[in-house]
Amino acid sequence: MRKQIAAANWKMNLTYQEGEKLLDDIFDAGTSLAPHQHAIFAVPYPYLIMTRSEVAEEFNYHVAAQNCHHKKSGAYTGEVSVDMLQSIGVHYCIVGHSERREYNAETNAMLADKVNLCQENGITPIFCCGEPLDIREAGTQNEFVAAQLRESLFHLPAARIKGIIIAYEPIWAIGTGRTASTAQAQEMHHFLRSVIADHYGKDIADEIPILYGGSVKANNAEELFSSPDVDGGLVGGASLVAADFTAIISALK
Ligand code: 13P
DSSP states (O other), X not given: OOOEEEEEEOOSOXXXXXXXXXXXXXXXXXXXXXXXXXXXXXXXXXXXXXXXXXXXXXXXXXXXXXXXXXXXXXXXXXXXXXXXXXXXXXXXXXXXXXXXXXXXXXXXXXXXXXXXXXXXXXXXXXXXXOOOHXXXXXXXXXXXXXXXXXXXXXXXXXXXXXTOEEEEOOGGGTTSSOOOOHHHHHHHHHHHHHHHHHHHOHHHHXXXXXXXXXXXXXXXXXXHHTSXXXXXXXXXXXXXXXXXXXXXXXXXX
């Protein structure tokens, strides 16, 4: 079975102490994962080492960075490189979240560089894509999202694309409480898998986890994840509450 993944994106929330307590509360709940199920915490940079230690004890729990720089090293004050993440034992990194595309002017080409650097350092990119509201209203979301994949991922050889996790996050559903319907999520995930299949073949497309993100909550996760092409979620707000994220982990197929 394809990997099923519940990924928490804390964004710029919680103090160190609050983050540590949240992890303790989640692990105290004792939610165990099947071999094909994974839970990932994308935490702020200063909490990566603490989180890495916390997840080390737990089966199939992992830590992720929320971003990395697109250059290997150099005079980029305040930035964090992939080498740095690798050197502290981080094996996952969110790449291309819509908030970074919008507020930090990240382009598809820049994200292709990040994907390459991550993979060269043994870090699995969690590659985000998704359309804004005006594109959804114009009905051109498929072309928009397919171009994001093409321009940031399709330079990869087949052996590398298999190592990517994709997160489809429609921007109009992020932090708005307006979740995509189960049918809308399934339709886009199925389409994305077909775009990958056209380029790399069906076997490879069938291996790649595609997560849904955008107002995933404890009370809608099970229904969203029940769709055949939805392999879990990338969760913002609800990942900050132990009981809610625990319920979302439990909703994985
Ligand atoms: P919300 O779950 O708060 O809508 O955030 C989704 C998201 O952006 C996860 O990366």
